[in-house]
Amino acid sequence: MSKSGLTPARMNYILWAIFLAFMIIPAVRPIGIPFPIGPEAKHAYELVQNLPEGSLVFFSVDASIGGWAEVGPGGEALFQHVMAKRHRVVFVALTAPDGPLIAEQMVNKYHVKDTRKYGVDYVIFPYLPGGVTAAMAMADDFWKAFGKDYYGSPLDTLPIMKDVHGAKDFKLAITLDNNAGTETLATQWWTKYKTVIISQTMVMMYSWLRPYKDGGQVEALLSGARHGAEYEYLIKSPGAGMASTDMISLTHAGMVIAVIISNSVYYFVRKGEKK
């Protein structure tokens, strides 16, 4: 390759330009490549769908804004579904300091205030540092863990909080997980209180968290924007997930082709050198 002046750095730039095109083209002109709906998304959908109306749902936004592209589509779809089913939602952030801001953004984006009342139907709590310690504190005594909500209101002024004392009061826990949110909930909430958990995580964390699914600690494990797209399809609300499936398809296809090309070139160069 050095003979043609194609240095590794130049090769990188060419690759990045090609893949940038693969990402931009479907964003500008959607292709509409079909995708199958898998059992995980269906199971998560049924868990939310079958809850009695008005059930308390623990919604932990543990993803930072940086990872929102992967976790966000599924997270927003779960959020919309939970709100549409008129469940009561308690938003917290176990591991991501910008969790409450993201929760607020979702509330504003989907105009939740038009149909649901803050303090009655949903409440947002500030980030509680400590990770596992914070999860344990919330599970045992929610009121002691949080003196006030995200807006500074005392908990006794929020009607929803009359039914919230600890983990045993929640029918479902959802975590949008970039790092340690799922493990924290599975070890601290499921172990003691058998809380039903849905986790929307990143693709690279899926296999790591799979044992929790197989062990029954996590009921449904969604990974990446693809499962988010499937969930959007199930709730009939197309969003960033479905929009990104074309990009996912093209970039993955490009990756396979790039690996084949790189190995072919490597093979022929090595063959030439041996001669």
Next chain:
Amino acid sequence: MDSIVGLSILGYVAKMAAENDIEITTTVGTPENQAIATAVVSQSNIAAGKPERAVDVRYYGSQFATSAGILGIIARENVGANIMIGNYGADAIILAEAAQTHGVMQIGGCAVPGNLPFFMAICDYYLMGEEMYAAAAISTGNPIDLAIIAAEDIPKWLIFLLVVIGVVATTAGSKVIQTLFRY
């Protein structure tokens, strides 16, 4: 836990750097670790007999703010080696690849398996999972620590036996192992 391992290895590396008059820049991802890392590095300088050496510990804020800061260090400060030990997220590939582009020697270690493929593909040396904990023990040179590392094999063999017995028992239709370990 990964952070504590990273701090342990930092102590060893900082002492070696002090003994050989090599500049060491430490970056941390959480504010709690900043004070601890500063104490670890200054203690290592004292242990190496060079208490007057500067302590350079930097904290940049959130995960990707730290990544951006480290990218700047790699690009501007003529870095020779990059040691990444601790709890890394998606930023591991960014740092490793950027350092690779600058021809920096790299050692990576993370217990989170999501980053393993990146460390394996890019770093010159990598520590997988419990190798990090073993490295922290070995770097002390303490016979007790080394004995503990060797003794770790005993619970691993017990778990292996349990897994084999569990697989055989479950395949044969018995639920005894599952009942034994039910919560």
Next chain:
Amino acid sequence: MSKYLKSLGALYFASAIALFIFIEYYLAVPVLSAASKELQGFAITAGGFAIVLGFTEMARLHLTRIRKKTAKEWPFSICLLVALGVITILGLVLTPRHWIYQTLFGNVYTPLDSAMYALTGFYIISATFRAFRIRSMDMLIFMIPAMLILMYNGPIFAAVWEGFGPLGAWLVDVANTAALRAYRITAAVGAVVFTVRVILGIERRWLG
């Protein structure tokens, strides 16, 4: 108090608290549980103070760089301190619920953070292109499942042949998960042993 005594005191304190929380987790004694909750509250409070500590250390470091006009560094330090100051003052005076703060968060911080995360994709592409070379039989055995999982994750391949779905799912859910389970068990054993070493004071370097 000598430094040695200070570190010993910190060690004994940390060990005692860790042992207490560990024992309380397995015993259902109300008095212990109440004390444990109080300690957890202290830990959460300490975490909050640590953020303040990080803030002041960061400000101190970058102010020093500006004062010494460290080559190539000081302009970035100015940018950092300006951003730090603006967000802090806005957050304290106007609160994070104010539209200015929300605008800065949504239109400045969010795109910057997302852009950094997006870099991951490009770096993975170049790393994969460089590292996925079949140099030996081992690499060939490694590459075939890797390619199959790539195809499983890309919906376009399922549209071409539906077999990629079950095949990829088996590789991810069974083969990959089994290997990671073994990895997780050994890492957990290592973590438990390391924790015991820290609690018992055998591992002390983290104290400084």
